[in-house]
Structures are given as structure tokens and as C-alpha cells.
Amino acid sequence: MTHLNELTIAAARDALRAGETTAVDLTMACLTAIDAGDGLNAFVHKTPDIALDMARAADARIKAGDAPDMCGIPLGIKDLFCTKGVPSQAASNILKGFKPEYESTVTTQLFNAGAVMLGKLNMDEFAMGSSNETSCYGNAINPWKVDGRDLTPGGSSGGSAAAVAADMCLAATGTDTGGSIRQPAAFTGIVGIKPTYGRVSRWGVVAFASSLDQAGPMTKSVRDAAIMLGAMCGHDLKDSTSADLAVPDFEAALTGDIRGKKIGIPREYRMDGMPAEIEKLWADGTAMLKDAGAEIVDIALPHTKYALPAYYVIAPAEASSNLARYDGVRYGHRANLKAGDGITEMYERTRAEGFGHEVQRRVMVGTYVLSAGFYDAYYNRARRVRALIKRDFDQVFAAGIDAILTPATPSAAFGLGEMANADPIQMYLNDVFTVTVNLAGLPGISVPVGQNAQGLPLGLQLIGKPWDEAGLLNHAYVLEQAAGFVAKPAKWW
Amino acid sequence: MSIDIDTARKVAKLARIRVEEADLPALATELSGILGFMEQLNEVDVEGIEPMTSVTPMRLKRRADVVTDGDIQAQILKNAPDAREGFFAVPKVVE
Numbered sequence: 001m002t003h004l005n006e007l008t009i010a011a012a013r014d015a016l017r018a019g020e021t022t023a024v025d026l027t028m029a030c031l032t033a034i035d036a037g038d039g040l041n042a043f044v045h046k047t048p049d050i051a052l053d054m055a056r057a058a059d060a061r062i063k064a065g066d067a068p069d070m071c072g073i074p075l076g077i078k079d080l081f082c083t084k085g086v087p088s089q090a091a092s093n094i095l096k097g098f099k100p101e102y103e104s105t106v107t108t109q110l111f112n113a114g115a116v117m118l119g120k121l122n123m124d125e126f127a128m129g130s131s132n133e134t135s136c137y138g139n140a141i142n143p144w145k146v147d148g149r150d151l152t153p154g155g156s157s158g159g160s161a162a163a164v165a166a167d168m169c170l171a172a173t174g175t176d177t178g179g180s181i182r183q184p185a186a187f188t189g190i191v192g193i194k195p196t197y198g199r200v201s202r203w204g205v206v207a208f209a210s211s212l213d214q215a216g217p218m219t220k221s222v223r224d225a226a227i228m229l230g231a232m233c234g235h236d237l238k239d240s241t242s243a244d245l246a247v248p249d250f251e252a253a254l255t256g257d258i259r260g261k262k263i264g265i266p267r268e269y270r271m272d273g274m275p276a277e278i279e280k281l282w283a284d285g286t287a288m289l290k291d292a293g294a295e296i297v298d299i300a301l302p303h304t305k306y307a308l309p310a311y312y313v314i315a316p317a318e319a320s321s322n323l324a325r326y327d328g329v330r331y332g333h334r335a336n337l338k339a340g341d342g343i344t345e346m347y348e349r350t351r352a353e354g355f356g357h358e359v360q361r362r363v364m365v366g367t368y369v370l371s372a373g374f375y376d377a378y379y380n381r382a383r384r385v386r387a388l389i390k391r392d393f394d395q396v397f398a399a400g401i402d403a404i405l406t407p408a409t410p411s412a413a414f415g416l417g418e419m420a421n422a423d424p425i426q427m428y429l430n431d432v433f434t435v436t437v438n439l440a441g442l443p444g445i446s447v448p449v450g451q452n453a454q455g456l457p458l459g460l461q462l463i464g465k466p467w468d469e470a471g472l473l474n475h476a477y478v479l480e481q482a483a484g485f486v487a488k489p490a491k492w493w
Numbered sequence: 494m495s496i497d498i499d500t501a502r503k504v505a506k507l508a509r510i511r512v513e514e515a516d517l518p519a520l521a522t523e524l525s526g527i528l529g530f531m532e533q534l535n536e537v538d539v540e541g542i543e544p545m546t547s548v549t550p551m552r553l554k555r556r557a558d559v560v561t562d563g564d565i566q567a568q569i570l571k572n573a574p575d576a577r578e579g580f581f582a583v584p585k586v587v588e
Contacts, residue, residue, distance in 0.1 A: 383544030441548030
């Protein structure tokens with residue numbers, strides 16, 4: 001028998017409407033699973049009282065009829081989202097004790113739709129990382145385990161991925177600046193979609209790199225991603241880059257019919273030294289879409305190899321500007337000052353104590369590339385290369401391609417601590433297949449498609465046209481159905 | 494481009510992050526490595542390409558220039574490490 005916490009959003013919605021279960025029962029099942037899952041360190045602030053209040057309200061609404069799809073669905077919320085009166089620290093010591101006086105637009109919309117908040121989820125500090133190892137709360141751990149090692153759930157949305165894969169919640173919010181939804185989804189065998197830039201409001205989401213950040217759902221199925229995305233997106237006057245476009249019915253777009261659609265396979269994503277298992281997964285996924293009636297087309301995205309270096313100029317530059325606000329004056333941590341310390345010492349000590357190593361490194365890289373004399377050589381050049389990366393995609397879509405299929409990650413989940421002595425660039429390579437999508441502002445989705453020889457999940461990424469999340473989700477749905485990935489991590493925690 | 498210790502010290506200062514003298518050589522090496530990785534961008538012909546300012550062509554929305562919120566002093570000060578008499582308090586600033 002399926003336990004309530006193991007349900008998909010779609011199954012729970014249907015059961016709630018049929019009166020077969022209640023939001024309170026669903027929430028209790030998740031709260032029990034969360035307490036039993038402390039060893040994974042996914043939930044870092046639990047909110048059981050808020051959850052039960054929200055669940056009771058949802059039950060009343062369902063009983064009254066006409067409740068939205070997300071009504072009564074228990075969710076985990078990434079620590080990057082500001083939630084009123086609940087700690088929202090972006091996994092950083094510099095925001096220790098910060099309890100926002102306001103609610104982010106995304107969580108406002110989800111809660112208005114009746115969704116239940118179970119608590120806040122672990123992540124890399126300020127979403128800077130690919131393994132959840134830069135968190136002030138310590139590592140989140142992947143529920144998938146194949147030997148004695150603890151594996152990373154990926155990052156930055158590592159807590160979200162671990163919590164969904166371990167059935168502590170029905171789904172979770174994530175954010176994605178360079179792959180932070182799609183890479184952890186792939187590492188844990190779940191679905192994660194980063195929408196088109198501007199589709200989801202960034203208001204109330206702690207900013208990392210504002211021209212790249214987008215929030216999205218992390219779920220157990222493509223259908224769930226469609227349902228939850230619909231509740232998250234929409235125009236918001238509080239975010240000037242939020243798009244004033246109608247939100248389609250994403251679930252209704254899941255027809256399963258992609259006959260005649262053109263799927264691009266970009267040759268530049270076939271990296272030197274790509275593991276055979278990733279190569280095979282990609283070929284298998286290509287065959288699945290072809291069998292479903294799609295036409296497979298070789299395409300070129302010639303500037304792909306410059307995406308990572310461009311990203312690691314632009315993202316730190318924006319971060320150095322965004323993180324200037326953490327000065328020990330308005331919120332969060334302030335260092336204890338020594339006699340004679342002035343305001344500059346207060347800033348410098350506060351930021352040295354409050355920011356972790358990776359965040360300090362990126363703020364300083366950003367400061368350097370924006371400094372006088374280097375702005376043109378680094379920052380402006382990177383923005384010009386970004387324009388070329390976007391042009392590559394524009395040309396491919398203009399030539400009639402409907403979606404692009406690539407691997408989601410260059411490997412399966414790796415062991416926690418294994419990259420500790422590696423060059424930072426080695427860690428950055430995790431994002432090699434995903435950053436292009438952020439730079440070009442496109443929607444991208446990671447779908448679990450297979451397992452490696454050891455039994456760890458592997459994902460493929462589909463990239464869609466701007467604003468075509470509906471079409472993208474339908475392609476992902478076909479891939480999901482064909483792959484038939486149903487494996488779950490064996491419970492050891 | 495290699496970052497020397499003086500440049501690392503200057504970057505830390507600009508970023509308002511205190512870095513101990515003893516840690517500057519390691520910082521300089523790390524920054525040099527990352528900037529070395531970025532040098533690849535010099536291979537790209539960007540002649541005639543404008544730096545991207547917005548990934549989606551959009552016109553910023555306009556609204557009437559009127560006050561839309563306010564009177565929330567207590568909320569604004571609520572999370573301050575040191576707030577006194579309705580103000581944020583900081584160490585004495587004397588030039």
C-alpha cells in the first residue's frame with residue numbers, strides 16, 4: 001500500500017476531492033516522514049504548527065467545493081524564499097535569525113491556492129554550489145545510497161531534491177541560476193523544471209544573480225510539475241522582469257502526442273571524456289522520442305563551450321552587487337566590534353564572519369570583474385558572449401526545432417567530500433549542460449530516465465522555446481512515459 | 494591574468510570582506526585560477542555584438558509616480574541587529 005506521503009500531487013488532489021483522504025492526514029504523514037528523516041538533513045526549519053493550521057483550512061475549503069489543484073498539498077520550501085515570520089536564511093550565517101516581515105510572491109500564490117508549508121529546506125549558501133556542501137546547516141544527504149558513502153543530492157536545491165526523493169513532502173520549491181533545480185533533480189531521480197526567465201516572480205526570493213535566477217517546482221512526476229508550475233507563475237507588479245503573459249493550463253498540454261515534432265541533438269554537448277553511461281542514456285532518450293514519432297535533428301550550438309566561463313563572470317558580478325546589502329546594519333548578523341572599530345571594520349568583520357568561503361570567493365571574483373579597468377575585458381565581454389549563446393538558440397528554434405535533448409549532468413551523484421580538494425572549476429563543471437539555458441533565459445526540465453551500473457538515477461534535460469513550458473512539459477511527459485522510471489531509494493535513513 | 498597579493502588585498506577591501514594577511518597568498522592563487530578559466534572568452538569573436546542587457550526583449554512597465562506603501566517603520570526595524578529610537582544604529586562615523 002502507498003503511504004500518503006508517497007503520493008504524487010495529482011493522486012493526492014484526486015483523493016482529496018473524492019473524500020478518500022484529508023489534507024490533515026496527508027500533512028501528518030509528511031511530518032512523520034520528516035521527523036524520521038532527520039539523518040538526511042533536508043528540512044532545516046520545521047513548521048508543523050503552521051502546516052496543520054494550513055491543512056485544516058485546506059480541508060474546509062475542499063469540503064466547500066471548488067478548491068484549486070494545490071489545495072491541501074504539503075510542500076517543502078527552499079530556504080531562499082522569504083516566508084513571513086519563519087526563518088529564511090538562504091543557508092547563510094549572515095542571515096541568522098532573519099524572519100521576514102513579508103511573504104515571497106511564489107509562496108503567497110502557492111498558499112493562496114491552499115498548499116501547506118511543512119518547513120524550510122537545506123540548500124547551498126545563497127544558492128552558490130552544486131553539492132549542498134556550502135550550507136551553514138551542513139550537508140544535505142542524498143537518499144540514494146549504493147555503498148558505504150553518503151552521496152550529494154546535488155545543489156543548490158539539494159534539500160528540496162532529497163526531501164522529494166525521500167517522500168518527506170509531495171513536492172518542493174527550488175530555484176535555478178545555473179542548474180540548481182535540474183542537477184539535483186537528476187541526482188535524486190525526480191523531475192525539476194526551470195521556467196523561462198520572467199515566467200515566475202522573483203519578488204521575495206533572496207537574490208543571487210538577478211538576470212539568471214528563476215524559481216520552479218521539484219516534483220515526483222511531470223504531471224505534478226505541470227500542476228505546481230501553474231500555481232507558481234504569473235505576472236507580478238513587484239518584479240519588473242516578470243512577464244505580463246497569460247498562464248496556460250500546463251496539465252492540459254500533456255497530450256502525450258509529439259508526432260512530427262523536431263527534437264534537436266546538439267553536437268557540442270558531446271563532451272570529451274563523457275562517461276559511457278551518460279552517452280548511452282542520451283542515445284536511449286533520443287530513441288524514445290523518435291519512437292514516439294518525433295523527428296531527430298542534429299543541431300549546432302557553436303558557443304556552448306564558452307557558456308561556463310561567461311556564467312562565472314556574470315553570476316559573480318551580479319552576486320557581488322546583490323550581496324552588498326549584507327552589511328550588518330538592517331538584518332542578520334553583525335560582528336562584535338573591537339575598541340576603535342569604525343563602520344568599515346564593522347562591514348568587513350561582519351561579512352568575513354557571515355559569508356562562507358565559496359560566497360566570499362564569488363563576491364570577490366565579481367568585485368574584480370566589475371572593477372575599474374577590467375569591466376570591459378571581463379564583464380562586458382561575457383555579456384557579449386552571452387548574446388551569442390542566446391543567438392545560437394534563437395537560430396535553432398527559428399529553423400523549426402521544437403525542443404532540444406541533452407544530458408542533465410556529466411555524471412551520477414558523487415560522494416560528499418569527494419570534491420573538497422578539487423579545483424573550484426571542477427565543481428563548476430557540474431553545470432556544463434545546464435548554464436546555457438539560464439544564460440539564454442530558456443525553459444529547461446530534467447526528467448529521470450535511467451540508472452547507472454551501480455543503480456544511481458540519471459536524468460536527461462529537455463530545453464524548450466521561450467514561453468513554451470506547455471510544449472516542453474508535453475515532450476518531458478512523453479520521455480517520462482517511455483522511460484518508465486519508477487525506482488525509489490531503499491530506505492536506510 | 495595572474496592576481497598578485499596586492500591585487501587580492503585590494504579586491505578584498507573593495508568587497509568589504511576582511512581577509513587576514515596570512516590568507517592573501519592562497520586567495521590570490523584561487524582568484525588567478527578562476528580568472529584563468531575565464532580567459533577562454535578572449536577566443537570568441539565578439540565584434541559588432543552588443544552586451545546583453547535583458548535576456549527577453551521587454552519594455553519596463555510604468556505606473557503613476559505615487560506612494561504605494563509606507564508607515565511600516567516597526568517592520569523595517571524588526572530584524573535590525575541594533576535599532577534605537579526608530580533608527581538603525583551603527584558605530585560612530587567621524588571623518
